[in-house]
Amino acid sequence: MITVMRHELNMQDRSFSTYLFGFFLLETVGIAAMIYNINNKLANFEYCLSTISLVFVLIIPIITMKSIAEERKLRTDQLLYSLPLSMWDIVLGKFFATLVNFMLPIVFVAVYPILFKRYGNVYLLTSYGSLIAFIFLGAALIAVGMFISSLTENQGIAAGISAVVIALNYYSMDLANYTSSTKQGSLIVLILFALIAGVIVWRLTKTALGGIIAAAVLAGAAGIVYAIKSDLFEGLVPKVMSRLSLFNRFYAFVNGNFDVTAIVYYISVTVFFLFLCVQSLEKRRYN
Amino acid sequence: MVEVSHLTKKYGDFTAVSDLSFTIEDGLIYGFLGPNGAGKSTTMNIMTGCLSATEGEVVIDGHDIFEDAKEAKKCIGYLPEIPPLYPDLTPVEYLEFVARAKGVKAKDLDEQIADVMEQTGLTVYANRLIKNLSKGYKQRVGIAQAIIGYPSLIILDEPTVGLDPKQIIEIRNLIKNLGKKHTVVLSSHILSEVQAICDRVMIISRGKMVAFDAPDNLESLMMGEASIEVKANCGRDVIEPVIAKMDFVTGYDITEENGTCTATLRTAETDRQKVQGDMFRIFGENAVPVFQMTPVKASLEDVFVELTVGSSEAYEAEMEAEKEEEAEE
Numbered sequence: 001m002i003t004v005m006r007h008e009l010n011m012q013d014r015s016f017s018t019y020l021f022g023f024f025l026l027e028t029v030g031i032a033a034m035i036y037n038i039n040n041k042l043a044n045f046e047y048c049l050s051t052i053s054l055v056f057v058l059i060i061p062i063i064t065m066k067s068i069a070e071e072r073k074l075r076t077d078q079l080l081y082s083l084p085l086s087m088w089d090i091v092l093g094k095f096f097a098t099l100v101n102f103m104l105p106i107v108f109v110a111v112y113p114i115l116f117k118r119y120g121n122v123y124l125l126t127s128y129g130s131l132i133a134f135i136f137l138g139a140a141l142i143a144v145g146m147f148i149s150s151l152t153e154n155q156g157i158a159a160g161i162s163a164v165v166i167a168l169n170y171y172s173m174d175l176a177n178y179t180s181s182t183k184q185g186s187l188i189v190l191i192l193f194a195l196i197a198g199v200i201v202w203r204l205t206k207t208a209l210g211g212i213i214a215a216a217v218l219a220g221a222a223g224i225v226y227a228i229k230s231d232l233f234e235g236l237v238p239k240v241m242s243r244l245s246l247f248n249r250f251y252a253f254v255n256g257n258f259d260v261t262a263i264v265y266y267i268s269v270t271v272f273f274l275f276l277c278v279q280s281l282e283k284r285r286y287n
Numbered sequence: 288m289v290e291v292s293h294l295t296k297k298y299g300d301f302t303a304v305s306d307l308s309f310t311i312e313d314g315l316i317y318g319f320l321g322p323n324g325a326g327k328s329t330t331m332n333i334m335t336g337c338l339s340a341t342e343g344e345v346v347i348d349g350h351d352i353f354e355d356a357k358e359a360k361k362c363i364g365y366l367p368e369i370p371p372l373y374p375d376l377t378p379v380e381y382l383e384f385v386a387r388a389k390g391v392k393a394k395d396l397d398e399q400i401a402d403v404m405e406q407t408g409l410t411v412y413a414n415r416l417i418k419n420l421s422k423g424y425k426q427r428v429g430i431a432q433a434i435i436g437y438p439s440l441i442i443l444d445e446p447t448v449g450l451d452p453k454q455i456i457e458i459r460n461l462i463k464n465l466g467k468k469h470t471v472v473l474s475s476h477i478l479s480e481v482q483a484i485c486d487r488v489m490i491i492s493r494g495k496m497v498a499f500d501a502p503d504n505l506e507s508l509m510m511g512e513a514s515i516e517v518k519a520n521c522g523r524d525v526i527e528p529v530i531a532k533m534d535f536v537t538g539y540d541i542t543e544e545n546g547t548c549t550a551t552l553r554t555a556e557t558d559r560q561k562v563q564g565d566m567f568r569i570f571g572e573n574a575v576p577v578f579q580m581t582p583v584k585a586s587l588e589d590v591f592v593e594l595t596v597g598s599s600e601a602y603e604a605e606m607e608a609e610k611e612e613e614a615e616e
Contacts, residue, residue, distance in 0.1 A: 007384040014375050079371035079432070081337040083388040084360040206299070286339045 004085065004093025005100075012101050021063040022105040028052045029109050037112075043120045045113045046130035050254040053134070053247055056141050057167045063102065064145025065159035067094055068277070072153035081285065087278040091146070095274055098142050106135060126256045133253035136266035140246055141166060143273035150280040172245045176238035186236035187226050194218035288313055289334065289440060289470075294343035296329050296494075303329045305494040307343070313439070316466040318485030319474035326494035327474040328368050331444050334472075335365040347440060361390065364438040368445055370429030374418030378409050378428050381417060382435055389436035399435060407431040407461065423454040430458070434465065441465060443473040447480060459484050514553045515563060518579040519570070523548050529573045535562060551583070 012018045032048040071077040080090050113127040144165060149158040168175070180186070198215025202208055226233055242248060246269065249262035289311040296304040304326040311317055319327045332338040334345050336352045336359065345352040350359035373381055382400045391399055404410045407427040412420055417428060426446065433441050446462065447455045463484055465471050475481050481488055482502050490498040490505075498505055519526055523543045530539055530550065538553045556562045559582060570577045 003384065003387040006387075010380065010384075011373060011375065074371065074373065075367065075369045076371040076373060078332075078337050078365075078367040078369075079385070082335040082360060082363065082365040082367075083385065084357045084390065085388055086357065285337065 001089045001093045001096075004090055005097045008094050008097035009100060012097060015066065017062050017066065018101050021059050021101070024055060024059050024062070025105045026108060028055045029105075029112075033112055037116055041120070043116065043122050045116060045122060045127040046254045046256075048112075049130050049134050050251060053137070053250060054170060056138065057163050057170060060138070060141045060145045060166055061159035061162040063098055064142055064149055064162060065155040066149070067098065067146045068150040068281070069153050069155045069158045073155070077281075077284070087281045090281065091274050091277050095143065095146060095270075098146070099139055102138050102142060103135065106131070123256070126254075129256075129258045130250075130253045133250055133259075133262065133266075136263055136270075137246055137250050140266045140269040140273070143270040143277070147273045147277045147280065150277050169245060170247050172241045173248050176241040179237045179241065181235040181238050183226070183230050183233040186233040187222060189237050190222040190233075191219045194222060288348060289472075290346045291330075291334065292344055292346075294330065294333060294345065295341045296326075296333060296338070297341045303494050304333070304340075307491075307494070307496055309489060309496065309499060311440075311470060311472060313470050314466075315470060315486040316462065316484055317470075317472045318481035318488045319472065319491060320476070320478065320481050320488055321474075321491035322476060325491045327476075327491055328444055329494075330491070331365070331442055331472070331474060332367070335363055335442055336360055337365075337367070361436075362439050364433035364436065364441045366429045366433040366441075366443045366446060368448075370425055371432075372417045372425060372428055375416060377414050377416055378404065378420075378431065379413050381428060382431055385432045386435045389438070391436050399437075403431045403435045406434065406464070408457065423450050426450060426454075426458070430461065434469075437469070439470060441469050441471045443471065445474055445476075447475070447477070455480075514551050514583045515566065516579075516581045516583055517550045517552060517566070517570075517577055518547060519550070520547055520576040520578055522546070526550055526575055529570060529575050532573075533566065533569055535565065 029052055032052045036042045036048050110131060113122050113124055116122045145162045148162045152158050194215050197218055198211040201214040202211025249265060252259040252262060292308045294304055294307040321327050333340050336356050347359045348362045352359045379400060386396055386399060404413055407430055409427055409431055412424055447458050462471060488502050488505060489496060523541050526548055530536060535554050535556050536552045537555050539550055541548055541550045554562050
């Protein structure tokens with residue numbers, strides 16, 4: 001893993017996109033800090049972070065789009081497969097290298113609260129608590145971006161899909177208000193998801209029967225639960241959507257509440273998507 | 288030592304490799320030969336763990352490539368069809384990464400990289416970015432990557448494709464040298480190449496092995512009935528009665544052109560030298576002005592064409608039969 005990480009850092013440090021990433025991150029934090037903290041004389045650095053969190057939509061695709069898509073395009077994935085490395089070595093090595101490059105601009109940002117402290121009453125605990133949450137949020141989004149990069153060999157497509165996914169997640173709270181909150185609406189959405197799951201199973205296993213069975217079992221389960229206890233379905237879709245939002249949990253930190261469950265959630269999302277990334281790499285040997 | 292048993296790879300309905308079994312012994316150079324799409328690369332990709340098999344197993348030095356992948360891969364150096372290079376690195380940086388991944392100890396690192404670059408003639412370009420190297424040198428970096436860490440088995444997929452003749456000769460010499468210390472498996476669709484460097488030839492067609500032997504044996508395989516070509520400065524009417532006197536000749540063809548005739552004589556005798564001596568004596572006694580006598584040797588090319596064309600014709604016939612069956616249904 002260390003070998004892959006060292007190699008990946010070496011590669012990323014001569015890639016223009018890494019510097020572009022750092023530039024965008026520092027620039028947006030800088031502008032936000034200037035507006036909030038300097039011009040408007042606010043002592044809350046954390047507001048800065050919450051305002052700029054939308055920048056992830058732009059910068060995460062920049063730093064993750066190449067990650068695995070590029071290996072596929074250059075055919076260097078064959079080298080990685082033939083070397084005595086496990087898939088986890090490769091994925092974790094890449095992930096931690098990207099995380100290091102994500103943290104480098106954060107080191108500069110981490111100086112801001114101390115600087116502001118000299119001129120006013122800055123809540124350091126809230127500021128740094130938010131910064132830590134910002135890092136974990138970034139790590140989770142990096143894992144999502146890496147997984148998306150592992151699905152294609154075109155980094156442009158990887159970047160586009162990542163941006164859309166992150167934007168949808170960012171706005172999922174707002175979108176949740178527009179979804180149906182009735183029982184029937186929830187049931188329909190669940191059945192749709194069962195069908196999508198069926199299609200995925202069918203594509204992965206290449207057996208239509210498996211897909212039909214998976215879809216039928218999931219849709220059947222949803223139907224049975226609906227028949228027995230339909231109250232559970234009341235407002236289910238908006239609830240799930242707001243639960244899945246990574247950004248929503250971040251605002252708790254900004255409000256001065258160090259939410260450990262949110263950190264656990266970020267770590268779980270990170271591990272889950274890295275796991276999917278490993279599976280995606282493994283799967284490519286099986287087609 | 289590598290043992291491949293009952294290897295099968297299917298892509299949907301298409302069978303790329305079908306029930307392939309062979310054993311590779313230490314210290315020899317093996318050549319995989321086959322027309323394009325015969326399953327050479329697929330087999331090599333499976334042997335190196337880059338691809339899964341539908342059925343069958345590959346055991347390298349006692350380690351199964353699927354079950355015990357890490358240990359098995361430590362014994363292998365692999366150059367895929369397209370050299371897997373990072374264009375933004377220099378050969379030294381690239382080889383350093385590969386060497387570390389193969390578990391080369393930090394203290395041996397510099398020495399090994401220098402040695403491998405020396406062997407592949409890369410020393411001059413050690414610090415130039417790979418993307419600025421010519422195709423031949425990129426190929427060398429790919430080969431250097433396969434030999435670093437000194438694995439016991441080196442697998443090279445079409446190592447000389449796209450190189451100029453001088454580079455081809457250099458790479459062939461390099462492979463011959465590698466064969467002294469390592470077991471080498473290379474694939475090619477160029478016959479002369481395999482004939483020039485390999486100790487064993489494996490001919491694959493449509494995912495099936497059609498021959499596996501030393502190149503010389505494969506040639507003699509074709510020589511059930513040897514033929515000798517004789518050119519003489521006389522007419523057909525002079526040479527024909529003389530040939531009739533040779534009781535060891537089983538058949539002949541004669542062509543005549545500008546007062547010179549060319550006769551191809553076939554014989555079932557196995558002692559070629561004796562046959563040619565006798566022929567020469569009889570021609571001499573009958574005053575036939577023979578000026579050239581050449582034994583016609585079946586080349587590996589003939590073996591190849593015979594074996595692969597045969598099997599592809601059989602395959603097409605099979606497909607045809609299947610279609611007919613379907614039509615009947």
